[in-house]
Structure formats: structure tokens, C-alpha cells
Amino acid sequence: MGHRTPLYEEHVRAAARMVDFGGWDMPLHYGSQIAEHHAVRRNAGIFDVSHMRTLEVRGPDARPFLRYLLANDVDKLTVLGKALYGCLLNEQGFVLDDLITYYLAEDWFRIVVNAGPADQDIAWFRAHKGGFDVDLTPRPDLAMLAVQGPKALDLAQAVLGPALHVAATRLKPFHSAVHEDVFVARTGYTGEDGFEMLVGADRAADFWRGFVAQGIAPAGLGARDTLRLEAGMNLYGHDMDLSVSPLESGLAWTVSLAPGRDFIGRSALLRQQAQGLRQRLTGLALQGAGVLRHGQVVRCREGEGVLTSGTFSPSLARGIGLARVPVAAVAGESCEVVGRAGQIMAARLVAPPFVRHGRPLIDL
Amino acid sequence: MSKVPVELRYTKSHEWIRATDEGLVVGITDHAQDLMGDMVFVELPKVGAHLVAGKECAVVESVKAASDVYAPVTGEVIAVNQTLAETPETLNSDPYGNAWLFKLRPADKGAAATLMDASAYEALLASEG
Numbered sequence: 016m017g018h019r020t021p022l023y024e025e026h027v028r029a030a031a032r033m034v035d036f037g038g039w040d041m042p043l044h045y046g047s048q049i050a051e052h053h054a055v056r057r058n059a060g061i062f063d064v065s066h067m068r069t070l071e072v073r074g075p076d077a078r079p080f081l082r083y084l085l086a087n088d089v090d091k092l093t094v095l096g097k098a099l100y101g102c103l104l105n106e107q108g109f110v111l112d113d114l115i116t117y118y119l120a121e122d123w124f125r126i127v128v129n130a131g132p133a134d135q136d137i138a139w140f141r142a143h144k145g146g147f148d149v150d151l152t153p154r155p156d157l158a159m160l161a162v163q164g165p166k167a168l169d170l171a172q173a174v175l176g177p178a179l180h181v182a183a184t185r186l187k188p189f190h191s192a193v194h195e196d197v198f199v200a201r202t203g204y205t206g207e208d209g210f211e212m213l214v215g216a217d218r219a220a221d222f223w224r225g226f227v228a229q230g231i232a233p234a235g236l237g238a239r240d241t242l243r244l245e246a247g248m249n250l251y252g253h254d255m256d257l258s259v260s261p262l263e264s265g266l267a268w269t270v271s272l273a274p275g276r277d278f279i280g281r282s283a284l285l286r287q288q289a290q291g292l293r294q295r296l297t298g299l300a301l302q303g304a305g306v307l308r309h310g311q312v313v314r315c316r317e318g319e320g321v322l323t324s325g326t327f328s329p330s331l332a333r334g335i336g337l338a339r340v341p342v343a344a345v346a347g348e349s350c351e352v353v354g355r356a357g358q359i360m361a362a363r364l365v366a367p368p369f370v371r372h373g374r375p376l377i378d379l
Numbered sequence: 380m381s382k383v384p385v386e387l388r389y390t391k392s393h394e395w396i397r398a399t400d401e402g403l404v405v406g407i408t409d410h411a412q413d414l415m416g417d418m419v420f421v422e423l424p425k426v427g428a429h430l431v432a433g434k435e436c437a438v439v440e441s442v443k444a445a446s447d448v449y450a451p452v453t454g455e456v457i458a459v460n461q462t463l464a465e466t467p468e469t470l471n472s473d474p475y476g477n478a479w480l481f482k483l484r485p486a487d488k489g490a491a492a493t494l495m496d497a498s499a500y501e502a503l504l505a506s507e508g
Contacts, residue, residue, distance in 0.1 A: 044417075048417050305440070
């Protein structure tokens with residue numbers, strides 16, 4: 016048996032198909048992951064993401080500590096509540112995890128990490144505390160809900176209450192606010208509008224039931240994966256891991272190599288850059304019928320690549336994926352994917368995202 | 380609990396077989412579709428193809444996974460469900476009806492009778508947990 020979130024009973028009651036994810040018993044779907052996908056694109060859906068772990072970084076050295084630990088620069092966070100996406104790297108410049116950092120106060124940053132690597136992340140933070148004056152506090156007492164979709168904020172209004180709803184509605188994308196012990200952020204993993212919230216574990220089920228009663232559809236990890244892939248967002252453990260650098264994982268935009276700041280992995284990334292990158296992450300779409308899968312070989316003009324994520328896009332009704340290909344391969348070019356029985360499937364490299372705010376963004 | 384119609388025959392790899400005057404109709408069971416989740420792609424054999432019992436003859440893919448379909452008995456394909464290629468979701472909603480995959484003329488007329496009946500298949504499902 017894996018770990019259970021505070022919403023486990025809700026999932027079981029809703030007859031969810033449960034699966035192991037990063038050591039947690041999580042809902043894969045509640046009947047149809049495609050219906051859940053469309054609910055998020057067209058209306059609103061709710062995800063239990065309490066398996067993701069919150070870590071508080073507090074103290075006078077919180078900022079310099081994170082400037083040293085993270086590949087993105089928290090000095091970009093100048094407005095309270097602003098969020099920053101980035102990677103935690105090892106000395107070799109490989110990816111330990113990707114995470115979001117929220118700027119809550121000059122001496123208080125809140126970090127949300129993935130379930131699978133969470134323990135190793137926290138150990139890593141602790142091991143590199145050195146002389147920094149910071150306290151590191153995991154928050155297993157918090158549950159996390161993601162309410163996503165074009166109608167997420169409207170449908171959530173009655174449950175959030177006027178003050179919290181106004182606070183959430185006023186937030187710009189990638190900003191957060193705290194209101195009476197509820198943390199709400201305009202972040203997500205779907206490519207739709209919406210919000211994520213952190214609440215005490217004891218209150219999570221009340222919020223969950225309230226949202227569902229307003230017509231917000233429970234959505235599982237299956238829909239979460241097709242939504243994030245359509246939105247062109249990486250999944251840790253698939254699209255990047257401890258064997259690759261963020262520069263070859265489509266995450267160069269999250270790495271701040273500006274002079275004047277040392278961080279773990281920086282010298283390795285500079286070395287890699289000087290030697291020249293060999294691969295890059297791109298989007299890929301099938302021309303004909305079929306489904307793309309993680310691990311399939313991609314044959315481009317410039318050489319071979321591999322699919323790091325693959326699925327069937329419910330919004331586009333075709334196979335899509337992310338692939339690591341030779342660096343010279345460009346969007347628009349045709350390629351071939353080797354199927355599970357060795358069959359050749361015609362595909363095209365495309366620049367992600369595939370879908371945002373309910374609309375297809377690729378032309379095939 | 381998944382449905383297991385009493386009038387059908389079954390395989391260990393979760394195909395069902397219906398004996399008709401024209402031949403054997405083959406599909407995948409309710410249990411199989413439930414395990415796989417939302418179906419999005421089907422690859423069928425060609426009419427006239429000669430199938431060998433226990434060999435792959437079709438593919439069904441859900442968002443989550445791909446799975447081979449195995450020929451329940453040896454024989455020749457006499458019809459395939461072309462509509463299903465356009466509407467693979469029928470495998471989820473009507474696995475024993477509109478989501479039949481293909482029809483087979485068995486080499487040995489008695490072959491279907493050697494396959495599991497409904498109670499044997501139910502016992503198999505119970506043992507698989």
C-alpha cells in the first residue's frame with residue numbers, strides 16, 4: 016500500500032481507478048480520462064495533487080540559499096506572491112527535480128516539488144544548508160488541490176467565499192496570495208486558466224466536495240498527463256531526469272546563467288554550452304492514426320531521437336509527444352516514429368505547446 | 380464486476396467469441412476494456428487473412444496502453460468491423476455488441492467449443508483478482 020492523500024476516501028467513494036504514482040495511491044480516472052480531459056478544456060476539473068510536497072524555506076538567508084540551490088534565479092521574484100518555475104540540479108548539471116518557488120516574504124519562500132523525488136530533494140536541500148541561516152520545514156499537514164479550466168474561478172466562487180474568490184480572481188498568472196490560512200495561486204499543469212490551492216489536510220475534503228457539488232469534475236492522473244502534454248509541459252522522470260541537463264530538456268528558459276551568481280550545476284552547464292549541445296527537446300505529432308508512446312525511436316533527417324513522453328491527444332484526436340532529437344532538427348520537418356511492432360509511423364516535429372486555452376496551436 | 384455473457388466463449392487473453400451461422404465473431408471482453416481505459420485506436424486484420432490460434436492478429440490502444448489481440452482459433456478472416464476504426468470508444472461502451480472486431484471462418488468447426496465458457500472465464504477473472 017502506498018501513501019494516501021487526505022482525499023483518498025473521496026476518490027474511493029467516487030469509484031476512481033487507483034494507481035501507484037511516486038509511492039502514492041492516486042486516482043488514474045473516475046470512469047473516463049478523456050471525458051475528464053474535455054471537462055478541463057471546456058468547463059472545469061479538479062485534481063488532488065496532495066502527493067506533491069511543500070517545503071518552507073525560511074530565514075534571513077532564504078534568498079541567497081535558493082539562489083545557490085536553484086538553476087533559475089529567485090532574484091527574478093520581486094513582487095510578493097510571485098511564483099518561479101525551475102530546476103534543482105546536481106553538480107553535473109543533471110536534473111534532480113523541477114519545482115515551483117513562491118515568494119511569500121523576504122525571509123520566506125515556499126517550494127512545491129514532485130512526489131517521487133521529494134525525499135531526496137529535501138535531503139539535498141538539507142545537505143547543502145552549510146552556513147546559510149535558513150530553516151527547512153516540510154509541510155505534510157497541507158493538502159493541495161488544482162482547479163483548472165475556463166470556468167474554474169466562476170464555478171469555485173461559492174466555495175471559496177467572496178474574499179478568497181476576489182483575491183484569486185485578481186491574481187495574475189503565476190502569482191499567489193494567502194487568505195486566512197488558505198494559499199491560492201494562479202498556477203497549474205493543464206494550459207488552462209484556474210488555480211491551485213494549499214489548505215490544511217483536515218479541510219481538504221470539505222473543499223473537494225464543495226467544488227464537485229458546483230459541477231467541477233474530478234479528474235485523475237490520466238487526464239492530467241494528456242492535458243500537460245498538450246500544454247507542452249515537461250514531466251519529471253520522463254522528459255528530464257538525472258541523466259540530462261535542462262538545456263537538452265527544453266528548459267533553457269528556466270536556467271539563469273547571467274554572470275555574478277554561482278549555483279549548483281552552473282559550471283557543468285557552462286561547460287556543456289561551450290562544448291555545444293547535442294540534443295534538444297521538441298514536440299512531435301503523428302500524421303496518421305495511432306498513439307505515441309514513451310521510449311519509441313524517432314528518425315529525423317539529422318539522426319535518431321527518442322520519445323520522452325507520448326500519448327493520444329483528446330483535443331487534437333491524434334498521437335502527440337515530446338522527443339529528444341538531434342539539436343539541428345527543426346520544427347516543421349517530417350520524421351518517422353518506430354511503432355511497437357516495428358511499423359513506421361509518419362510524424363512531424365512541432366514546437367509545443369499543442370493546445371492552450373482550449374485552442375489547437377499546431378497546424379498539420 | 381465486469382460483464383461475462385453466458386452465451387459466449389472466451390480466451391485467457393480476454394477475447395470473446397460468438398458462434399453464428401456465418402462464422403465466429405471475435406471481440407475483447409468488458410474486463411479487458413475496463414483494464415485499459417479509454418480506447419483511441421484499433422488496428423484490424425485484413426479480410427482474407429489467415430489467422431493462427433494464439434498469434435497476434437489485431438491491436439487495440441487506449442490512451443494509457445497498447446495491447447495485442449490474439450486469434451482465438453485458426454481460420455480465415457471473412458469480415459472486419461470498419462466502423463470501429465472511426466469509433467474506438469465503442470470498445471468501452473459496447474464491447475460485446477457494436478465493438479466486435481472481426482469474423483472468422485474456423486479451419487476446424489469444433490474449435491470454438493474447446494474454448495472457455497462463461498463460468499470458466501469468470502473463474503479466471505476471479506483468480507486474476
